[in-house]
Amino acid sequence: MKKYLLILATAVTIITGCVKDDEFLTTDPTNVLPDEEVWKSPDLVLSVLADLYNRYPDQQTITNWAEFTNFDEAFPSEAGQYWRTKQVDYPVDWWGLWDYGYIRDLNLFVQKCKAATELAPDVQARFLSEARFLRAAIYFEEVKRVGGVPLILEPMEYDFSGDPTYLRHPRAKESDIYDFVIAELDTIKSILPDDANIKARATRGLALAMQARAALYAASIAKYGAGTPAVKLPGWEVGIPADKATAYYTKSLEAAQALITGGKYSLYRKKPEDLQENFASLFYDKSNNPEVIFALDFKLKSGKTQEWTIANQPWSSAEEQQGGRVNPSLNLALQYEKLDNTLSPFATNNGNDYVYYDNPGDIFAGRDARLGGTIMLPGTRFKGVPLDIWAGVMYWKDGKYNIITGDNFGDRDSIPVAGAPKSSQVVGTDGPVDGLQYSAQTGFYVRKFMDPAVGSGQIGTRSDVWWVRFRYAEVLLNAAEAAFELGNPGLSSDYINQVRDRAGFTTQLTAAQITFDRIVHERRVELAFEGHQLFDYKRWRLAHRVWNGETISATDLVSNLGKADKVSTMIYGLWGYKVYHPGNVNDGKWVYRIVKPSNVTAAHRFNLGNYYSLIGSDILSNNPRLVKNPNQ
Amino acid sequence: MKKIFAYIALALTAFSCKKDNYDPPSSTFSGFITYKGVPVNVSSKDVTFELWEPGWGKNGAITVNVKEDGSFSALLFDGNYKLIIPPSQGPFRSITDAETKTDTMLLTIRGNQEMNIEVMPYYMVREAKLALSGTDVVTGNFRLEKILTGPDERNIESVFLYLNQTQFVDGTNYIARTVLDGGNITDPANISMQVNIPDVISGNGATGNQDYVFARVGVKISGVEDLLFSEVQQINLK
Numbered sequence: 001m002k003k004y005l006l007i008l009a010t011a012v013t014i015i016t017g018c019v020k021d022d023e024f025l026t027t028d029p030t031n032v033l034p035d036e037e038v039w040k041s042p043d044l045v046l047s048v049l050a051d052l053y054n055r056y057p058d059q060q061t062i063t064n065w066a067e068f069t070n071f072d073e074a075f076p077s078e079a080g081q082y083w084r085t086k087q088v089d090y091p092v093d094w095w096g097l098w099d100y101g102y103i104r105d106l107n108l109f110v111q112k113c114k115a116a117t118e119l120a121p122d123v124q125a126r127f128l129s130e131a132r133f134l135r136a137a138i139y140f141e142e143v144k145r146v147g148g149v150p151l152i153l154e155p156m157e158y159d160f161s162g163d164p165t166y167l168r169h170p171r172a173k174e175s176d177i178y179d180f181v182i183a184e185l186d187t188i189k190s191i192l193p194d195d196a197n198i199k200a201r202a203t204r205g206l207a208l209a210m211q212a213r214a215a216l217y218a219a220s221i222a223k224y225g226a227g228t229p230a231v232k233l234p235g236w237e238v239g240i241p242a243d244k245a246t247a248y249y250t251k252s253l254e255a256a257q258a259l260i261t262g263g264k265y266s267l268y269r270k271k272p273e274d275l276q277e278n279f280a281s282l283f284y285d286k287s288n289n290p291e292v293i294f295a296l297d298f299k300l301k302s303g304k305t306q307e308w309t310i311a312n313q314p315w316s317s318a319e320e321q322q323g324g325r326v327n328p329s330l331n332l333a334l335q336y337e338k339l340d341n342t343l344s345p346f347a348t349n350n351g352n353d354y355v356y357y358d359n360p361g362d363i364f365a366g367r368d369a370r371l372g373g374t375i376m377l378p379g380t381r382f383k384g385v386p387l388d389i390w391a392g393v394m395y396w397k398d399g400k401y402n403i404i405t406g407d408n409f410g411d412r413d414s415i416p417v418a419g420a421p422k423s424s425q426v427v428g429t430d431g432p433v434d435g436l437q438y439s440a441q442t443g444f445y446v447r448k449f450m451d452p453a454v455g456s457g458q459i460g461t462r463s464d465v466w467w468v469r470f471r472y473a474e475v476l477l478n479a480a481e482a483a484f485e486l487g488n489p490g491l492s493s494d495y496i497n498q499v500r501d502r503a504g505f506t507t508q509l510t511a512a513q514i515t516f517d518r519i520v521h522e523r524r525v526e527l528a529f530e531g532h533q534l535f536d537y538k539r540w541r542l543a544h545r546v547w548n549g550e551t552i553s554a555t556d557l558v559s560n561l562g563k564a565d566k567v568s569t570m571i572y573g574l575w576g577y578k579v580y581h582p583g584n585v586n587d588g589k590w591v592y593r594i595v596k597p598s599n600v601t602a603a604h605r606f607n608l609g610n611y612y613s614l615i616g617s618d619i620l621s622n623n624p625r626l627v628k629n630p631n632q
Numbered sequence: 633m634k635k636i637f638a639y640i641a642l643a644l645t646a647f648s649c650k651k652d653n654y655d656p657p658s659s660t661f662s663g664f665i666t667y668k669g670v671p672v673n674v675s676s677k678d679v680t681f682e683l684w685e686p687g688w689g690k691n692g693a694i695t696v697n698v699k700e701d702g703s704f705s706a707l708l709f710d711g712n713y714k715l716i717i718p719p720s721q722g723p724f725r726s727i728t729d730a731e732t733k734t735d736t737m738l739l740t741i742r743g744n745q746e747m748n749i750e751v752m753p754y755y756m757v758r759e760a761k762l763a764l765s766g767t768d769v770v771t772g773n774f775r776l777e778k779i780l781t782g783p784d785e786r787n788i789e790s791v792f793l794y795l796n797q798t799q800f801v802d803g804t805n806y807i808a809r810t811v812l813d814g815g816n817i818t819d820p821a822n823i824s825m826q827v828n829i830p831d832v833i834s835g836n837g838a839t840g841n842q843d844y845v846f847a848r849v850g851v852k853i854s855g856v857e858d859l860l861f862s863e864v865q866q867i868n869l870k
Contacts, residue, residue, distance in 0.1 A: 088804045089677075229855065230720065230855060230857065549803055549804040550803070550804075551806070602804070603804060605803075605804055607857065608720065608857050609720065617690070617691060617692040617693070618690060620691065621689075621690035621691045621692070622690075630720060631720035631857065632718070632720070
C-alpha cells in the first residue's frame with residue numbers, strides 16, 4: 001500500500017511539477033523589473049530616478065567627515081586621520097572623478113523616458129527634465145574636478161565587431177562642458193516645477209541656482225586662469241580663454257537674479273532672538289525652510305540616516321563613546337568679523353600679560369553670529385549641556401604662571417600650590433588634550449549640521465538632518481560676486497549686505513568696500529563646511545598661493561586677516577586656561593593661548609598639478625584620444 | 633591513515649608551486665640631471681621624469697624621482713625604454729633629442745647603466761658660499777647665472793636662503809629662511825643674503841640641540857613651479 005502511494009505521489013509530482021519548455025523559459029523574473037513594466041508606472045520610474053538622485057556626487061559632505069580636514073577648515077581629531085595634517089603634498093589623483101557608468105545610466109534613462117508611451121505627458125516631461133538635470137550636475141562635477149571630459153549624450157553600444165575604437169571620444173573643451181551645463185539648465189528650468197517646498201528633487205529654483213554657480217565657476221576660471229598660464233592645455237580641455245569671462249559673469253548674474261526676483265526663496269530668519277541659533281538651525285530645521293533649495297534628505301527609521309552628529313558630538317554630551325572628530329581651526333574662526341565690520345584677532349595678550357575673561361565665552365563676544373552658528377565655542381551649550389572646553393589650569397607659583405593639565409577627558413589632579421584642594425579638575429570634559437582623539441584639539445567643535453535632537457548621537461538612532469547642497473544665501477553671494485566682477489559694486493553690496501544682515505551686522509558695507517578679498521572672505525565664513533572651499537579656491541586660482549607649503553607661525557596666522565591669498569598651510573587652535581591665583585583679582589578667570597596641535601607637522605602644499613585631477617593611466621590607455629592634465 | 637593523508641597533502645602542496653617565472657628587475661639606471669656636466673640641484677621628492685616601455689598592452693609610466701642633489705636611480709628590467717621629462721617638471725627645460733627630434737630620449741637598458749641627462753636650466757646658482765657669520769647668522773654669497781635666454785627666458789620671482797636641521801633643505805623643509813624679492817636684485821652676479829639661526833635647532837621628535845645646520849639657496853623662477861637650488865652645505869656652529 002505504502003509503495004503504491006509513493007509511486008502515485010512521485011508520478012503526480014513529476015507530471016504536474018514540470019511545465020512545457022517554452023513556458024518555462026518565458027517565465028517573468030521575480031527579482032528584476034523589465035523595462036516595459038517600469039515605463040508603464042510613474043511609481044516605478046520614480047524609484048529608478050531615486051537611485052539616480054542617490055548617485056549625485058559630493059566631495060566634502062556630512063557622510064564623509066574626514067574630507068573636511070584636508071585643508072585649513074578643521075583638524076581631524078581621530079587617531080587614524082592625523083596623516084591628513086602630516087602630509088605636505090596632495091596626491092594628484094585626489095578628487096578625481098570619471099563616472100561614465102553614472103552618465104551612461106542617465107543617458108539610458110533619458111533615451112527610454114523619451115520613448116515611453118504610457119506615462120502622462122506632464123509626468124514624463126518632469127522625469128525627463130530631472131534626469132537631464134542630474135546629467136548636467138555630473139558633467140558640472142566632472143569639469144570641476146578633471147576639466148573638459150568627453151561629452152557623451154547618447155548611451156553608446158558596442159557592436160561586437162572586435163574593434164571598439166569608434167567608441168573613443170576626445171575630451172571636450174572646458175568651456176564646452178560649462179556651456180552644455182548652462183544650456184541644459186536653460187532648457188529644463190521652465191519644465192521643472194516652480195515649487196520652493198520641493199527640496200530633494202529638481203526644481204526651477206535649483207536649475208537657476210546651479211546655473212548661477214556653474215556660470216560663475218566658468219567666469220572665474222576664465223578671469224583668474226589668466227594668472228596661471230601653466231594650468232592650461234593647448235586644446236583648452238583645461239582653461240577657458242579670458243575673453244569669455246564677461247559673458248559668463250553676465251549669465252551667472254542673470255540666473256541668480258531670476259531666482260532672487262522669483263521671490264520663492266528667502267533667507268532663514270525664524271529665530272531672530274538668537275542669531276547664532278538661527279544660523280545653526282538653518283541647517284537642521286527641515287519644516288518650511290525658506291532658504292534651502294536642494295538637499296540630500298535623510299529619514300529616521302528608514303535605513304537612510306547619517307552619522308555626522310555621532311562623529312562630531314562633544315564628549316560632554318556624547319551619547320556614545322565617540323564624537324568630536326571635526327575640530328574647526330582657529331584659522332577659520334579668525335575669519336569671523338567683529339560687528340563693526342572689522343577683522344581682528346581674538347584678544348589673548350595685553351602686552352606681556354594675558355587678557356583675562358570672566359567667562360570662557362567672553363573672548364568670542366561681539367562677533368559675526370555665524371561664528372557661533374558654525375563652530376561650537378567654549379562657554380556655549382549643545383543639547384542643553386554646557387560645553388567644557390579648556391586645556392588646563394594656570395597657577396601662579398614662583399612669580400610666574402605654570403600650567404597643569406591632564407591627559408584624559410576631565411582629568412583631576414592636585415594643583416601644586418600650598419592650600420590648593422587635594423583634587424580638582426585640571427582639564428575640560430571636552431578636552432582639549434593634545435593628541436587625544438575625540439577631544440577638541442583646536443579648542444573648538446563643529447556646529448553646522450549638528451542635530452540637537454535626542455538620540456542623534458546614538459548609533460542605534462542616528463540623525464536625519466539633511467545635507468544642504470544649494471541654498472539661497474549662496475545664490476546671493478554668487479550674484480554679489482558676478483555683479484562685482486561686472487563692475488557694479490553697488491549692486492554687489494546690496495546682495496552681500498542681505499547675507500551679512502542676517503548674521504547680525506548692523507552697519508552695511510558700502511559699494512566702495514566691496515573688493516575681491518571681501519567676496520572671498522564672505523563666501524568662506526558663510527559657506528564653511530558646505531563643500532565649497534576647495535572648488536572656490538581652485539576657480540580663483542588661489543589654492544596654490546594659500547596652500548603653498550610654507551610654514552606659518554602664530555604671528556603669521558593673526559596677521560593679514562581678510563586677505564584672499566593669505567597663506568594658511570597649517571592648522572592652529574585656541575586653548576583656554578583657568579587661572580588659579582588665590583587672592584588675586586584674576587583668580588578663576590580665563591586666559592587663552594594660540595596653540596598648534598602637535599599632530600600638525602606639515603604645511604600643506606597644493607601644486608599646479610592638483611588643479612585638475614589625474615586621469616588614470618588605465619583610462620588613458622583605453623582611449624588614446626584623451627590628453628593628460630597639465631603639470632602631473 | 634588520516635595522518636598519512638595529511639602528510640601527503642602537505643608534501644603535494646610543498647611541491648606544487650614553481651618558482652616565479654620572472655627574475656626581479658636587476659639593472660640599475662642611475663646618473664644625474666646635469667647642465668654641461670654640473671648637477672642641477674632641486675628640492676627633494678618634487679622633480680620626476682618618466683620611463684615608458686612600449687609593447688606591453690596598457691600604457692603606464694615608471695616615474696623616477698630626482699633626489700635633491702640632482703641624482704636619480706631606478707631598478708629596471710632590461711629592455712628598450714623611452715625617457716621623457718614632463719614639461720612641468722623641474723626648474724629646467726628638456727633638450728630636443730638628436731635622435732628622435734622630440735623631447736623623448738630612447739634608452740636601452742642592458743645591465744647597470746650610468747647616464748647623465750642633460751637639460752637646459754633657466755638659471756644656475758654658482759659659487760655659493762654659505763658660512764657662519766658671528767654666532768647666530770648664516771651668510772650666503774652667490775652668483776645667479778642666466779642660462780636660458782631668448783623667447784623662453786624667465787625672470788626671477790624670489791630667492792630664498794633656507795636653513796634646516798636635516799640635509800633635506802627646501803621650500804617645505806626648513807626651520808628658518810629669508811626671502812629676497814626678484815625685483816630687488818641689483819647685481820645677479822653678486823648676491824648676498826643672511827638668515828638668523830633659530831635659538832633651538834631640533835626638529836619634531838628630536839631631542840637636544842644640535843651644533844650644526846644645513847643650508848642652501850633656493851630660486852623661484854616666475855612661471856616655474858619647482859625651485860632651483862644650490863648644493864646643500866653643512867654649517868658647523870661650534
